[in-house]
Amino acid sequence: MDWNSLILFAVLATSLVASAVIFLLAESRVTLRSTINLAAAVLKLLLVLWIIWGVYQNIEYELRFTIIDGVDFILRADALGIMFVGLSSLLWLFTTLYAIGYLEKAPNRSRFFGFFSLCVASTVGIALAGNLFTFLLFYELLTLSTYPLVVHRGTRESLRAGQIYLYYTLGGGALLLFGVVALHVLVGDTEFIPGGSLSGLDPTLYPLLIGIFLMMVIGLGVKAALFPLHAWLPMAMVAPAPVSALLHAVAVVKAGAFGIARVVYDVYGIEFAFSLGLLGPLAVAASITILYGSLRALAQDDLKKRLAFSTISQVSYIILGISLFGPIGTIGGLVHLLHQGLMKITLFFCAGNYAETLGVHKVSELDGAGQRMPATSVAFTLGAFGMIGIPPMAGFISKWYLGIGALEAGMNWVLGVLIVSSLLNAAYFLPILYRIWFRRRERPWCEGKVVGRFETPALLLIPTLATAAFALAAGLFAGMPFSPLYWAQIIVSREYLP
Amino acid sequence: MTGAAGTVALLLAGGWPLALSLLWGVPSLRPRVSRLAPWAALPALLVSLFGAPGFTVDLSWLLFGARLGLTPTTQVFLFLTALIWTAAGIHWRTHRRDGDHCERFCVLWLLTLTGNLGLILALDVALFYTSFALMTFSAYGLIVHNGSEAARRAGRVYLVLGVIGESLILIGLLLAARATEAPLLPMLADLPDAIAGSEHRDLIMASLWLGFGVKAGLPLLHFSLPLAYAESPVPVAAALAGAMIKAGLLGWLVTLPLGAAGLQGWGWILLGTGLFATFAGALVGVQQSRPQLVLAYSSISQMGLISVALGAWMFEPALGPAMAAAITVYALHHALAKGALFLGIGVAHHRTRMPVMLWIGLAFPALALVGLMPSGLLAKGSLKNFAATGASLLDAFPQLPTLLALAAVGTSVLMARHFWLLRLDTGRDAAPPGGWHGWMLLTGASVFAVFLLPWWGVEGHWPDTVKSLFGIVWPVLLGVALSVVASRRLQPWPIPPGDVLVLLTPLPGLAVRAGRALGVTGPAARRLLRHWQARALARYMRADHRFGRFSEHLWRRDASLLFVLLLALVASIGALGFAR
Amino acid sequence: MKPRVIFAGLLSLAIAGALGWAVLERTLPAENLPERVAQAMPLSGVEHPITAVLLNFRGYDTLLEIAVLLLAVVVALALREAQPDRPERMGLENPLLRAVMAWLLPLILITTGFLLWAGAYQPGGAFQAGSVLAAGGLLLRLAGVTTAWLDNPAVLRTGLAMGLLTFLAVGLLVMLPGVPFLTYPTEYAGALILLIELTLTLSIGLTLISLFRLTPPYADDPEEARDQPSSRNGGMAS
């Protein structure tokens, strides 16, 4: 147990300890709770930055102990994992800030922030997991820690949503469990190794491996909201805005997508998965989801629902990238993991701002919001442009790499999917922008909250603008060192050239 | 121009308007920024005049790694763009009224300008495409600036076409980039060769041709132009018609493999569409009842001529150098003249104390356009130059010179119609006289800017024989004569602006017509239209809701399907396990 | 009703059949435990093999068995405390019984003593003795002889616990030389076993008597009992 493993533990512990302490705090200790939360988030971010620097220099970070014979608990920071950790810890900081502002004077804040931190801890655990078992461990923990967040409002509707969320995720988790166990029986402890560890198996096992892959992808696809396993996601929109933001941008859907990446790259190995013929169907499933999500989003009037269907569509970009055999497609998928997170969290923050400040939940009520809340609206615009894939937003970078990657992999039809999806994205985002900026509101706003100097409370505005700026910068400065694109390239260079 | 100074100059050319737009974000600086905004294109103008082609700046941190630089062609484009934007900016500054949404306008203006300049300066695909998109989407805000129903409709049409265009361009660029050596960091200069050698050559060319064609007023994709020009503020219209339409042309020029062998088919297509645009633009244009619309169709018509030149180039690669020069010259000439004409509309609306001077000024660009001024002479001369070198083209298409001459008749008629309409409009606005500076700048440039061409190394072809001079003059005379006759005898057809659009959406168009026939006024028809639109939307939403209910029911109820899936899977795995 | 009878009949028949089959098919064991018992008898401290098995070889079983017995009383005590009975009205005003009791009681006590003592050599032992003792106690009760000391909880409970306590104490004390639990030193084995048996007899007797006394009196009519608010727990039930 040296420093390099302790720091991994510390990354996990920052949010775990924060969560435990917050649970124990009385409801009224607002300042203390906020301080702990923020301190933990900042500390975690610093630690993660430290590790990122270390991973960049090829330092090994590993923490390992035995759970049962033949099954280890492994935390390991590799390039892919630390990318996801970086995203989570960065967005955790912003979401915490946002949530503090959003939930001001709301009940049950101790519970909320406790589970919130727990949720981040599980996300970090998922990212750092070094084998399938550890991954599974945190994957299920994530399910459990997000349930209280989904039902936080305690209304009948949110409880129903929570129930459906559970149906899906627990069912998916059980499937994943079976896949993992079956794989464990076949080959023993399945550590994540670049290039995968299964290619040496006896060819008579291939049908079995395909079945296991299917089970795991379905299990993970539930969280990644892969069609037709997506129904929980729009329903989970009843949760408070920070939760939606976190669920959509970082924690849950990304955990599913990240898991699929792990399975494809580090368990099966992309070449082996390709030779088994698994990637094509995955790409088809992802494409169907992309189009389906967009088509459904088109018809939603509820802003958050529209964003939710958009998420369903966008997360499948990641899976699409993963299923493209070739380094460029991989880069596209991985980089979209970050980009989508930044953009979508911005959009949800904005939706939350509109709802909190103006009491507006529907697209049709947004007329003229740009005049009342210019900064939020600018952020929303940036996010929406990113989603459509308009340069120089981050979404364009992903789309470009996905497109080139699809051509490289010989799947030209994917290009069509990308274009149609962009058009659909434009079709459901641009009308919102039009309403925000170019229509006037006839009636005065019924303002929900007392705001300070700005158009909305500073705690709501700052994170929104920050994530929007990040989403812009991720695209604009994609060529810089340590940009998401740069990091994805590092991952791919390590993944494809072991 | 080398080293640090060059780097700074290039960066400033594109970055200065961007920086201004960012500074606008600071509320206290806004008044200052809006004072500086008209001059935002000045650095670019200077670079275009004093910059040297071949110098590049690598911005590895930007996007995938961007590269800025100038080529002889882009230098001309940069000049005309910067000049038009500056002039339009001056015009806007002197004609600004209180109560405009000046602030939003200001920042969108700067962003559009950034995009327009950036796409000219960009040497790599990513930055080019980024700038192009920035221009497209920012311009939307400028077009709908008035906020009127018509402006919003124009904006909608513009945006839909813009998005489709962007997508087409993206397809083309992606496929083309894939064919280059470095698909992740493609340079524009590599594209033509890559496209010519690509297995998807025709697909790429089609997407790029259509994609840029949206901007360049390609027939059947053109209908955003008249709508946008007519409804946007005058300086915006000038920029749109002068500069941004040329961005589409530039897109063609830098991406299409114009000089490659074996593109005769494409040559025919471009020639055909170009000629069609030329005549159709003229025919539809003369029916219009507003000067802006006439000018818009004139632009479509003129771009058709350029398209003819492109087609000729493709048809016969040997024409390359001559056609390149011709296109550049024609682009410069047409852009400046059209810009001047549009600004002239703005000037003419105001009261003036010097009507004679005004009309003389207004006449200059029009005369240039029909070919009676130095710039027009040079442009027409260059364009008709293929007779000397392109024998095979003339063999294949001997009627071409005649058709070009007839096109000039159309241009003349359009100009005549323009002045006729402008005369009716003049001084209608009670506003105090605005500044003439911007307009005068462009007017002057439209006549004399061609003399700058040798400075950039572009050699046009002056019509050097009497025959060719006559060939330029007689269509003008014929056109004027026709106009005089027509203005006495003929009534214009009521072809609505955005002609084909109406045909494309026959139902609403018919509804409007039927409404008119029954005496229902425009607003009522529009209300009806909106009602239908709302019904369609509602139906879609209802269908979606039902589908959502159905699908969610299917997938959600106790997640029963999951279980079935699981059981099937487990069973199959078990069976497989036993089978082995 | 009908199906249950059929079910019960079938089940009983099946069990009987299976048992019968098992008894028929039984093979004689290879292990000859009686012989081992016989060999170990000299070391047991008693002469009757059953007593030796009960209190020496398998003394642990007996220890637990006494615990079971005590347990029954504990539960009975607990239940009475939770559901208090009214003062006892038991006892027959029968002079004949009283007269006979005067004769019988000494005889019962002597029989008890004999059974206890005989246990070391022939069938008999603590449980048998204790049962007889209990029978005597019951007769006394039926005769209406008040046994006030039995109502003193401390005395009663000490008496109840004495047997098990002694057993335990002996079992633990003999461990002192470093041998396992319940390893009687050979020379004291007989005496220790007798001590245990004696206390056990008393305790067993007392146990049986108290179990009898701790059931609610027959006269306690359920209707009355439910009317009277004696049960404090009644209010707790929800």
Add this chain to the structure above:
Amino acid sequence: MSGALVFAWSGVVLFSLGLFGFIVHRHLLRRLLAFNIMGSGAFLVLVGLAQDGRGIDPVPHAMVITGIVVAVASTALALVVFRRWYRASGRTDLPEDT
């Protein structure tokens, strides 16, 4: 069938009869009696099977004595609980059984 097993056989019969009664009856006292019959049957089997002609086996006898004590204790406990139940509810059978 050897005659020595007669006790075992009667034990089998008693056990089965007791089981029948235990299932059929609802009155708790009867069930307790049936239980005791079963117990006796079991003890008979235990002792009866030990008569295998190799002399007396004291171990089953000791086991039976232990068993009897346990049965007595159980019966007593059952009676106590039954009487308490009867006093509290006035019923002689268990509620869900009818």
Add this chain to the structure above:
Amino acid sequence: MIGFWSVPLLFALPLALGIVSLLAPPAWRARLGLAGLLPLLAASIAVFAHLVLDGPHTYALGNWNAPLGINLAVDGLAAGMVLLTAVVSSLCAIYAWVYLRDQPASSSFFWPLLWFLWAGMNGIWLAEDIFNLYVGLEVMGLAAVGLVALKATPQALAAAMRYLLAALLGSLAYLLGVALLYASYGTLSMAGLQEAATADVTTQVALALIILGLLLKTALFPLHAWLPPAHGGALTPVSALLSALVVKGSFYILLRIWMVLGTEVTPFATAQLLGILGAGAVFYGGWMAWRQHHLKQLVAYSTVAQIGYLFLFFPLVTGTGPEAARLAWDGTLMMLIAHALAKAALFLSAGNLILAVGSAHIGHLVGISRFRPMSLFSFGLAGVSLMGLPPSGGFTGKWLLLNSAILSGQWWWLIVLFLGGLLSAAYIFKVFRMAFREGPQVDHSVTPPLTLDVTALMLAASAILIGLTAHLPLAWLRIGSPFGAG
């Protein structure tokens, strides 16, 4: 050496404590109980440590070796159960110490009964003699019945009566099996039986009787009818003890006897039948738990379901390869331990919730998450283990069982584990749904004493932790097991 000395203390000490607390005045019983916990815990730990350091050993009571005398066998499983009993019972005792203050005075009889129960359980864990097991079973059973009856309400009495009848019937069936075995083999020692065992009719009938009897006492579906009222209706610490430990007593005996006789004597079908009954228990118990409206009844039915998991052991260990059998062994024991800890925690926290809202109806829990998060948190942690979600002992056990099922090719048990997990999620989250619903804005609920919450939380946390460090306990449990010390 201390470990060796401590072995008899494991039953002697609780017996002595039971007697003393019977003699002591009611007010002193609780204090005495707390004082007694310490030496008993120490003895348990000593025995366990002795095992870990020196390996398995037997303890010949009275210095008479089996088959003449009675041996106690201390192997990994026995010592592990002893320690588990010590931990769970201690925490329950501490809980009871506070909990019983507000109960009627008669409930102080909890203490002597607890000690006897403890003695009976320790007797069972250590026993190596099948008749001794019978006596131990009776001690445990009657003590348990007494504890159930302690409330003395009509419901409690009926439940106790039902429990008693089932226990008696089970014991008699077991005794008859013992009689047959003794008649065939002339020995009562398990080691002796294992040596001599042959697959003849007598043995099979004996085994069948023993299994039947023990199934009844373990309350395996469809013989479970007595369990929910008994466990659901008792005092809270009693429910916890019964569900966590007492049902494990008879299962433990079954496990032991199966390892001695079952794998050789019984046909494959028997093991499968036991597995199928287990599956039935999982489904039926889970379904019934989900339908309950009474919080403790829900938890009690959950026990019915969880017992079913344990019975998957038999098909997985019979007629399968050594690796699959070892995994099944590990998995079952992990399940057993995890369930003991988690179920005790679940009952205790359910008791806290009931104390808080003053009603056992689940519908009355509305909004409780806001005011009593601690109690609910323990409930949730324990629920995680019951659902078999990581990281918890329940998950580790499930993982091992899954591994074993796949390895032995008996994939149909996967479905049981899968649906069982979902069913348990359904009933656990049923409680949570209520608790998370927004209810009254003002706190009307009673605050349970901190001790109650802390004990529940400790149990729940240990159910989680044991899953994370499972390889240590499993390694220890494997000492002296038929599958070798891994």
